[in-house]
Amino acid sequence: MKINTHSYLSQLGAAVNGKERYSFQENDNWTKELYVHLKLDYPKFHKMDGLSKMALLAVELIAEALPNQEITEEGLHLVFSNAGSSSDFDAKFINSYTELNMPSPSLFVYTLPNIVTGELAIKYKWYGESCFFIQKKFNASFFEEQLKFAFQKGASYCLCAWVEDHPLKTKECFVFLVENSTNLSLTEEVEKIYKQYKNE
Template identity: 40%
Template structure:
């Protein structure tokens, strides 16, 4: 049976792993919320500071899941974990910053240009974890559980043994990040529309 065995939510003011709050935003800090999480959790990956917000979101959520269960991905070969991510705004925040770098500085920023595609987060995670499985990033009007369910059937049928799914919507107006791991296990939360929607909303009321 395909089940959800772990998940992480990053909201405007809280970070949760498997439904448990593990970090809260300090409104008085000058650091961004993602930098606060990085420092509070004592993570060590200097490249984090060069990433765009989507890559930071994917990195943080996946690392927090690993912190909660260090062996979470240990049962799989490097090409057996598929990545399927989506959001509604693509790389709009980085695109705006890239345009501003050209308009204000007279030349575009190469460091920002690297992140003007939303699927760069997949590459960042693949490089960090040495994962070489199938991956895709879709742009959808809203979080759609059926998209992950439908695509997972194709991936599992073609050799993937685990799916790391993600919704990464990070804009100036809010933070809505949800990562989840789907595996073939005898126990866990059944991988279906209702449960995906329910878990995706964990912490939403408290955060807003």
């Protein structure tokens, strides 16, 4: 397996394959700022939770590298993960019934982390395998283990993501597209790329 391309975004900016692509002007509405900058036309974006918005933007940043629809339809598998699940919208939904006295259906539907993969599947017409894992922290070797399984199951490409939108954690999204080629380990490379993006 081989990393084809990767992107990263946080409140500081957005980068593709290690190179900065955009630096945010505003802190509050930074996902919208990038949406405008990328000239996206997908009104549903504005209703999404933070996880879905970040993942969609991170994928848009690498959209040119995605294989064609014939391959991605079932041959692209998704391996997504974070530590905080959907806790930001969990708290917002709780607020809708404890403070506003009206449980909000539009918040409730985002109180599951795997909605992210669902939103991407809808936008890009991906019907393949997908799974969302809750991990204590970013774990490159765990991604590699899941990648091996995905390629054994017939994937041609795999889109991996670490996406976090939690009040007590760094809001960030790191995606990397992996193709099924020679069977080399990726763990160290993935770890290194992630650390570079985080300036660690």
